[in-house]
Amino acid sequence: MSKIAFVTGASTGLGHELAKQLVAAGYDVALVARRLPLLEDLKKELDPLGQRVLVLQADVSSWDEIMSAVDRTEKELGPIDLLIANAGVSLDAPLKRFNAAEARRVYEVNVIGLMQTVAAVLPYFMERKRGHIVGVSSLAAYISVPRSTVYCSSKAAVSSYLEGLRVELMPLKIKVTTVCPGFVRTPMTQKNKFKMPFLLDAPDAVRIMMRGIEAKKTMIHFPSSLAMIVKGLRLIPAPIFRQILLRLRPG
Numbered sequence: 355m356s357k358i359a360f361v362t363g364a365s366t367g368l369g370h371e372l373a374k375q376l377v378a379a380g381y382d383v384a385l386v387a388r389r390l391p392l393l394e395d396l397k398k399e400l401d402p403l404g405q406r407v408l409v410l411q412a413d414v415s416s417w418d419e420i421m422s423a424v425d426r427t428e429k430e431l432g433p434i435d436l437l438i439a440n441a442g443v444s445l446d447a448p449l450k451r452f453n454a455a456e457a458r459r460v461y462e463v464n465v466i467g468l469m470q471t472v473a474a475v476l477p478y479f480m481e482r483k484r485g486h487i488v489g490v491s492s493l494a495a496y497i498s499v500p501r502s503t504v505y506c507s508s509k510a511a512v513s514s515y516l517e518g519l520r521v522e523l524m525p526l527k528i529k530v531t532t533v534c535p536g537f538v539r540t541p542m543t544q545k546n547k548f549k550m551p552f553l554l555d556a557p558d559a560v561r562i563m564m565r566g567i568e569a570k571k572t573m574i575h576f577p578s579s580l581a582m583i584v585k586g587l588r589l590i591p592a593p594i595f596r597q598i599l600l601r602l603r604p605g
């Protein structure tokens with residue numbers, strides 16, 4: 355019997371590529387996003403491969419929508435084995451253009467949306483005492499970059515949440531994986547005007563993610579070169595670190 359994966363943010367970018375690679379690896383998939391036509395196009399592409407593909411229109415920031423997407427998956431496909439909470443939005447704005455509605459939206463999708471997705475799946479995982487939760491954070495969780503502080507801080511919240519969740523779920527044998535990508539070529543990064551070091555194509559990024567997910571790794575940081583630089587930067591004295599950041603991205 356095929357394993358069942360529930361993936362949010364599957365209409366474009368990493369989630370879209372994850373859907374393809376999960377199906378190629380023999381998973382049945384439930385694909386979630388707000389833009390249903392994009393999901394339906396993806397389903398048409400995946401259906402000939404022989405796995406079951408369920409598309410579900412839902413906004414992760416709506417508890418009712420994400421809960422009903424999870425319930426429908428359990429009823430129509432069967433017990434979810436793997437949750438990939440991937441949906442996210444970015445925000446690049448200087449401080450002087452701070453907009454509370456934009457900042458709230460980033461937190462509602464990236465942080466509350468991920469927590470709600472986990473909370474909707476968790477009762478099923480807890481009852482069965484098995485399941486794998488994968489949350490997509492970012493290397494940006496480690497460094498709050500000027501102009502991207504709202505996004506970076508939302509990802510720091512995601513990483514911190516997943517860390518606590520992992521400990522809490524240990525007695526139930528429910529595994530939690532945190533994924534921290536560097537820069538990947540997707541619609542999210544297409545609009546970036548700054549230089550993106552070690553930029554990866556989505557298929558390569560997702561191959562790394564898939565290997566880590568299948569090995570049930572706790573943390574997946576990539577690309578390793580950028581992950582090492584990010585970790586290294588955290589070790590240098592804070593005043594020098596701040597000067598480097600300011601040079602990299604003046605506000």
Ligand SMILES: NC(=O)c1ccc[n+]([C@@H]2O[C@H](COP(=O)([O-])OP(=O)(O)OC[C@H]3O[C@@H](n4cnc5c(N)ncnc54)[C@H](OP(=O)(O)O)[C@@H]3O)[C@@H](O)[C@H]2O)c1
Binds near residue numbers: 412443
């Ligand atoms: N690309 C990178 O360099 C990079 C680096 C580090 C981390 N990440 C993280 O990787 C994840 C995927 O990003 P990506 O690069 O693939 O971006 P993307 O191509 O813009 O995809 C984002 C996905 O999230 C979905 N989404 C956004 N808001 C949603 C909502 N309220 N409810 C449901 N789905 C929603 C979008 O679908 P709809 O608009 O159709 O709803 C889309 O499918 C994000 O969490 C991002 O922060 C990306």
